[in-house]
Amino acid sequence: MFRPVAVFALLLSALLLVHPRAGAAQDAQVYIQVEAQPDRATAETRAQAYSALFPETVGFELRSGWFGIHLGPYPPEEAAALLASLKSERLIPSDSFIAFARDLRDPFWPAAGAAEGNAAPAQVDPAADPAADPAATPAAGTTAAPQPAAEPAPDPAANPAAVEVPDEDRQQARDSEALLTPEDRKTLQTALQWFGYYPSAIDGAFGPGTRNAMTGWQGARGYQATGILTTRQRRELLDAWQGELAAFGFQEVIEAESGITVTLPLGLVEFDHYEPPFVHYRARAEGAPKIVLISQPGDQAALFGLYDVLQTLDAVPLDGARDRDDRSFRIRGTSAKADTTVYAERNGDRIKGWMLISTPGNEGRDARILRVLQDSFSPDGDSVLDPGMVAMDAGARAGLLAGLEVRKPKFSRTGFFVSADGAVVTTVEAVTQCGRVTIDRTTEAEVTLSDATAGLALLRPKSALAPRAVAAFATASIRPGSEVSVPGYSYEDRLPAPVLTFGTFEDAQGLNGEAGLARLTLQSLPGDAGGAVLDGTGAVLGMLLPAAPQGGKQLPAGVAFALSGAEITRQLTASGLAAQTPTAPAPLTPGALAELATGMTALISCWE
Secondary structure: OOOOOHHHHHHHHHHHHHOHHHHHHOOOOEEEEEEEEOOHHHHHHHHHHHHOOOOOEEEEEEOOOOEEEEEEEEOHHHHHHHHHHHHHOOOOOOOOEEEEHHHEEEEEEOOOOOOOOOOOOOOOOOOOOHHHOHHHOOOOOOOOOOOOOOOOOOOOOOOHHHOOOOOOOHHHHHHHHOOOOHHHHHHHHHHHHHOOOOOOOOOOOOOHHHHHHHHHHHHHOOOOOOOOOOHHHHHHHHHHHHHHHHHHOEEEEEEOOOOEEEEEEOOOEEEEEEEOOEEEEEEOOOOOOEEEEEEEEOOHHHHHHHHHHHOOEOOOOOOOOEEEOOOEEEEEEEOOOOEEEEEEEEEOOEEEEEEEEEOOOOHHHHHHHHHHHHHHOEOOOOOOOOHHHOOOOHHHHHHEEOOEEEOOOOEEEEEEEOOOOOOEEEEHHHHOOOOEEEEOOOEEEEEEEEEOOOOEEEEEEOOOOOOOOOOEEOOOOOOOOOEEEEEEOOOHHHOOOOEEEEEEEEEOOOOOOOOOEEEEEOOOOHHHOOOEEEOOOOOEEEEEOOOOOEOOEOOOOOEEEEEEHHHHHHHHHHOOOOOEOOOOOOOOOHHHHHHHHHHHEEEEEEEO
């Protein structure tokens, strides 16, 4: 068993004489805390391991609910010297510290209870408790006078926390702080930095930065903000830090397949599978985050393409900061459901990065994980994930991007451009109960008109658009029985371009003679609603309305209705837009008609 260096003990004794209040602040017997574990079983295993080297190993439950492993008890001066000696010989962890019996709870090691000589000593002030005064104890062979029955006093040996002792005052805290080794000071700075209070270098010097960090930590926990941590507060800070480190389980991962080395919180995540260009680490428990490593070959164009594609993922919300340069990008996406950070960089012909996919409410935890990810991320391995590692059929790729759900709208409908700056007419159904509306998948749009009676909505793009064609409204009537066509996204967002559906113009009014409607014979799908109804010259006769029962009657298949071009023109004029008219109406070839129809048609998507 190692014993304190005599010279160190003499120096410490001299120091205590110079600072008598520091000695008064210490317990008669103290311990050296070497570890803390979140569960009893693990703590017992570790205590057994320490017992092989230190027969005086004991274990107590801590105030935090964790289980501490201790050596002792020792007199305070002996404990301080022994702590320094054991640390220097690396026989105990560098963050071990002095623990006081008053702050320990129930013993759990040795298994049968605290062994004789290792139990926490009673901390009772004889002046406050005459029963503890040796002078009041009967001499051997005598009988004590009968005393009135009283409730038994709490046994500090069985529960060291049963007797509360006031915490140190400012001077006592300063005196006990003076006993800290340089390594102890650096450990405290590291713990303060972990919790976000100390942003500077770990140097062991308690300057203004460290004092401000201590003040912030004290204030956040309701303590008097003195800027000097007491012994109890230092222990609380270190216990919380060690507890989080154990819960996070940070370990360096050398990912040979992807060529990435990074430190991951393996207490929260575990390897799931490869799906190039991603390495998936799933959450170990509900509420834990997910981590995805990125590794693929590629140049700058591939980097920019990855930047665009990742933002279509459901796990990467659209709100949040974006930053991109020629060699890297960073995305922060936040919503009510997700809080995601993405980073990727290009080195030569390799692109590597990571994603932290979390949920709101875990900002403190996630900030600590992000700091470790950023500081430890090393993309220097030559390997990149081979897209051929995992086979995926076309059906799997249609709805997934390497195992990550692609963001999809609630539904999509059709619209058509009515101005050169990108204004769009569509059905009011396309914009009802939408969190946001987009034109052609990516352009955010604002709803400037929504007429439920007519069934028409007008959209304005939030960023500039230059449509290939703009609708021109027919000025002449059309003969019943004439062929019409409707360009529309029949299959919503599942096809990259609109489908042209042909039908027949039947009547310039509704079934009950309603003005402003036209009746068609047309086999349409829900996604076609909002599409322009065109004649053979490409002029707009109206807008296809959603299929709906008429007066409670289910109409035969193929019966469709359109809002008339005249009614659309009236609404546009009232909104300050001049409807265009054909310059030289003449029948178009099928190819020219399809090109015109496709150019004026827009996909309108409704999102949560």
